[in-house]
Amino acid sequence: MQFANVIGQEAIKNYLLKNAQHGHISHAQLFLGAEGSGNLALALAYAQYLNCTNKQPADSCGHCNSCQMSVKLAHPDIHFSYPTVTTGNKGKKSTDYIAEWRQAVLQNPYMNVFDWLQFIKAENKQGNITAEECDEIVRKLNLTSFQGAYKILIIWMPEYLGKEGNKLLKVIEEPPAGTLFLLVAENADAVLSTIISRTQLLRIPPLNPPDIEKNLLNRFQLSHQTARQIAALCNGNYNAALRLMNNTNVNNRQMLTGWLNACLQNNVPQFALFTEEIAETGREIQKNFIGYCLHFFTECLRLSMLPNYVPLLEKDEIQTANRLLQSLNFNSLEELVQAFEKADEHITRNANSRIVFFNLSVRLSAIGQGKISYT
Ligand SMILES: [Zn+2]
Structure with missing residues (x-):
């Protein structure tokens, strides 16, 4: 995903671009923002930018090999961890659901965890990021990077990491060279404090209503009035705006x-x-x-x-x-x-x-x- 496809959030985009261009890249960053703020979208655009081989001043190029893989969420050095449900042997690791993950995120990078769990037909099961997934994270990050680029792990909703998340403390604190953690969370109180204390916090505000309005008008057949009303009612939450549409x-x-x-x-x-x-x-x-x-x-x-x-x-x-x-x-x-x-x-x-x-x-x-x- 390119920054251009992330709704609004110009200040955050500039901040991330400037940091990347000046080499101020935190090895563990927490993208903290409420549902629908675009925290995951921003992390995806940032990861794509960092690994782009033809960086532009305001965005990744969108064309290089690395970008082409990133855009499909299939870059071999950009890994994802997210809540799953375990059925038999399936679901102990995030990669068991990678096909569904790519489909769901490409469809709506502003989804919330309930949308996701419904997408994988979790029904009433609670999602979580399992102990097996934590072992897998440590194993993956110890591999050498495929493309010689940054090895990036995006953990979506670390709120779903139980105490097994403590297995990650060492690797977050002293990651292998060229390894970055991007944690994408909605509620800092629900994330293990041992993890929070090891990350640099990036607060992402709710979206501005005019940015949502503009996006809705571009994307859907809507009257100006309806778009404006939805934008005003959704509290800066683009996912809620989509729900209002539905x-x-x-x-x-x-x-x-x-x-x-x-x-x-x-x-x-x-x-x-x-x-x-x-x-x-x-x-x-x-x-x-x-x-x-x-x-x-x-x-x-x-x-x-x-x-x-x-x-x-x-x-x-x-x-x-x-x-x-x-x-x-x-x-x-x-x-x-x-x-x-x-x-x-x-x-x-x-x-x-x-x-x-x-x-x-x-x-x-x-x-x-x-x-x-x-x-
Ligand atoms: Zn590129």
């Missing part, structure tokens, strides 16, 4: 309408059935659905406050929203948003989804019981 997802819409209908009519058997059905799906589908509900209710909230607001909703959603607003006031909507935020947190922490969705159903039912119908 929130026009018909499945989620139908699911929410059916569920709302059952809850608001206090149709217990029907919402219990919904609870069973959604509990049978994976955590990612549940999170995606909750994300959609949050988006929908937040838009309802805005609509209730701002009479001239043009919501980021499709026509049929606006109808549903208007009907909902006839019965629910600002406070009950706000309460709903909070309930869904909490549910999102619980699902992320692997709580029992049956209980989470049943509680939400009861809550929805209590708030709007029997007042309106969605048919």
Whole structure:
């Protein structure tokens, strides 16, 4: 990936370019930035730049042998470690999933760890970077570099390194010559402090809304207004912007309408059935659905406050929203948003989804019981 393909973040790009050009290259750097900030994209562009054999002032050349391999995430001296799930013998090492990794990152270098785990069909399994992977890292880094270039290890989401990560301390502290560690993390508190203390911290801010807006307009068929709204709503998180784009997802819409209908009519058997059905799906589908509900209710909230607001909703959603607003006031909507935020947190922490969705159903039912119908 070239710097030119990384959204925004000009100050960080300049900083990395300047350091590379002046030879101030830290052997262990932590790219710390929230989801969707582009921390992985920046690390990829930086690794490609460092190994490019025809460096330009503002970017890698994009054409040399090294660039051609880097761009496909197939450079023999650029290694990757990331969370995996273990099934039988598969998944103890990151390379077991290298084909999927390349596909997922090339598709969306702004993905979060849940997107990734869903991509490898982890369902409810927890991802982690295993002890075997740590041994593999040490082994790989002791090999000589293939191209005589930097040997770079990108560890994505070191939050998923348990105490076995301590196996890496020595090699991070005293790496073989020409070896660089680029750690790409979202939450410093969740990374082993022994590792953090051995890295140089590079804080990556959330993206600026105008950068996101520009990218969305270039990439998708969108009106200026929609692009601006998504950019304003996604908190500088490009992955969230992509999710908002997907929130026009018909499945989620139908699911929410059916569920709302059952809850608001206090149709217990029907919402219990919904609870069973959604509990049978994976955590990612549940999170995606909750994300959609949050988006929908937040838009309802805005609509209730701002009479001239043009919501980021499709026509049929606006109808549903208007009907909902006839019965629910600002406070009950706000309460709903909070309930869904909490549910999102619980699902992320692997709580029992049956209980989470049943509680939400009861809550929805209590708030709007029997007042309106969605048919
Ligand atoms: Zn090049």
